[in-house]
Amino acid sequence: MSTAPTGHRIARAPGRVNLIGDHTDYTGGLVFPMAVDRWTEIRFQPAERVELTSADEPDPVSLPLRVDDPTSVSPHWGRYVAGVVSEMAPSHGIRGQVTTTIPIGGGMSSSHALEVAVALALGFEGTVVELAQLTQRAENRSSGVPTGIMDQFSIAGGVAGHALLMDCGALTIEPVPLPDDAEVVVMFIAHRTLVGSAYTDRVHECAAAEQQIGPLRSASSAEAASIDDPVVRKRAMHVVAENQRVLDFAAALRNGDLSAAGHLMVASHNSLRDLYETSTPVMDAAVQQLCATPGVWGARMTGGGFGGCVVALTQPGALTDGWVVHAVDGATIVEDDEAREAEGR
């Protein structure tokens, strides 16, 4: 294979998995994700429009540099691209090819990685926070679901070898080293989409809780427990306790107390199941089975819920199924030859 410079560049964005802290980001709370070693890449060169093909999709995307309504774009995967184009209104386009090693629709943020990669390929300039905010707006516009900032922020701000203690209110990231003697394993359980799911209801229920007791981020569990409406009360109790669990989990990792970390993961899952009601019987059964496996410290559903993935913290080699993932740096642009060299291609 020729190694001569091609003039192409590659925008590369990793997937993410959240270790603990779910459904806390859209009330400015704490989450604990990591960017993982699966990537979406766009190999591109400048062009007048935005023209992308994908190794995983039959139909290409072709868009002008101004898009008003990303939700009307076809094919469907083009909506993620269109959301970014509509937010950026770029001064030039790109022609390129998308490939990914992130399982599509598998709960590891393949669509968010695409959005971040598109923004970089279109020449985004700014901070990690600005990149995360732009691609979150793009996602909200193209999907119509008011998702939080965790996914895009972890993809943009990943740190190799570290999980990210992320404050979604202050928009800060504190990298916490992952212990060498533990593995993070992700298992895909069931396909899901947040469009049309109860995700939006949960966002509204949290807003209702905040109307009664103020910001959930600073609320106490006693305040959450004082909410009149029983459903809103349960949602608030989850969020308040989950924020604390993120802090406790980060402390447990720092102390090398993996058993405590595992227990916190299970407590988080049970709370998502019982109080937040975003799990499913199939996910519950998967978590239960994992937790009964020797060498597994803990497991939980991860991400938006209603399907998707479970994540487990294990002794090395404890599980033979699933994807062992490693924490990597956030999204970046690489020159074509540099990328090939790094991968020994």
Ligand code: GLA
């Ligand atoms: C989805 C959203 C995130 C976050 C999680 C739940 O992944 O995109 O913003 O709310 O659900 O923690």
